[in-house]
Amino acid sequence: MDSLPPKPRLREQFRAVMRVHRYSIRTEKTYWYWIRYFLRFHQLRHPLELGPREVNEFLSWLASDRQVAASTQNLALNAIVFLYARVLEQPLGDIGDTIRAKRPPRLPTVLSHQEAMAIISRLATPYDLLASLMYGAGLRVVESTRLRVKDIDFNRQIITVRDGKGGKDRTTLLPVSMIEPLQLRLQRLQAAWKAQDPFFKTPVSLPFALRRKYPRAPYSLEWQWLFPSGGVCLDDEGQCVRHHVHVSTVQRAVKIAVGKAGIAKPAGCHTFRHTFATELLRRGSDIRTVQTLLGHADVRTTQIYTHVLGQGFAGVQSPLG
Numbered sequence: 001m002d003s004l005p006p007k008p009r010l011r012e013q014f015r016a017v018m019r020v021h022r023y024s025i026r027t028e029k030t031y032w033y034w035i036r037y038f039l040r041f042h043q044l045r046h047p048l049e050l051g052p053r054e055v056n057e058f059l060s061w062l063a064s065d066r067q068v069a070a071s072t073q074n075l076a077l078n079a080i081v082f083l084y085a086r087v088l089e090q091p092l093g094d095i096g097d098t099i100r101a102k103r104p105p106r107l108p109t110v111l112s113h114q115e116a117m118a119i120i121s122r123l124a125t126p127y128d129l130l131a132s133l134m135y136g137a138g139l140r141v142v143e144s145t146r147l148r149v150k151d152i153d154f155n156r157q158i159i160t161v162r163d164g165k166g167g168k169d170r171t172t173l174l175p176v177s178m179i180e181p182l183q184l185r186l187q188r189l190q191a192a193w194k195a196q197d198p199f200f201k202t203p204v205s206l207p208f209a210l211r212r213k214y215p216r217a218p219y220s221l222e223w224q225w226l227f228p229s230g231g232v233c234l235d236d237e238g239q240c241v242r243h244h245v246h247v248s249t250v251q252r253a254v255k256i257a258v259g260k261a262g263i264a265k266p267a268g269c270h271t272f273r274h275t276f277a278t279e280l281l282r283r284g285s286d287i288r289t290v291q292t293l294l295g296h297a298d299v300r301t302t303q304i305y306t307h308v309l310g311q312g313f314a315g316v317q318s319p320l321g
Contacts, residue, residue, distance in 0.1 A: 034079035134272035136175035
């Protein structure tokens with residue numbers, strides 16, 4: 001009698017479920033990091049040997065001993081809940097009261113328009129374009145690096161953000177000042193592509209099963225990265241592909257530019273997005289519109305920028321005059 005095939009390892013099971021539910025590669029890596037951390041905390045015991053009590057111990061340890069931020073603790077919890085509910089198909093249920101990481105109320109760092117432009121002016125191409133998109137369209141750094149040729153609509157002056165935070169798509173503004181430099185970049189890209197430059201012989205990476213569904217898409221112009229990486233890498237199937245410019249490269253360039261601009265604020269890539277929201281509100285944009293452009297699920301997330309502007313104190317005068 002033939003023996004049953006070996007059961008897939010936990011890592012393979014996890015990856016298969018993530019792909020079925022179309023989670024981003026970034027989320028997949030982050031979730032697996034915390035699942036592995038959880039299992040190592042419990043001496044690599046199989047998760048089926050663990051339960052709500054062990055999850056409680058791990059989360060409490062993160063807060064009390066590791067002193068992680070509240071968002072980090074929540075992310076770890078989400079990863080473990082996903083493991084049990086979706087991969088193992090044995091939902092955890094009530095894990096009891098855990099020691100919760102404190103979430104201190106902090107306002108985001110924002111720049112003035114002059115400060116934002118001072119940083120951008122000190123960035124070399126293409127980092128100046130990426131920073132301009134973060135400031136002018138409210139994109140996250142990962143969203144700006146993932147832009148493809150087909151995501152820019154010059155006629156309607158909009159940018160389509162694919163697979164943003166939470167796996168959602170949205171549209172946002174294409175700044176008028178960005179039309180000419182982006183068109184010039186696309187013209188150069190198109191000319192090199194038409195000339196069959198060796199650069200384009202390497203297929204671009206595509207999400208999930210799209211490459212099998214559209215086998216010519218990795219070589220087509222519309223699927224090309226707007227900001228491609230200079231090097232190549234291997235995908236999960238061992239095929240050589242070209243990815244977009246790495247997020248850490250952009251973050252490093254922005255940090256250097258902040259120093260060169262002499263700005264004494266803890267500013268980085270995400271500061272441009274904060275500044276985008278604050279500037280729109282300062283100039284009279286409706287908060288619901290800003291919420292839509294940023295892709296916030298809850299308007300309360302957007303309302304933090306009204307506190308940055310001090311709009312909650314309208315009509316109140318200091319006793320000092």
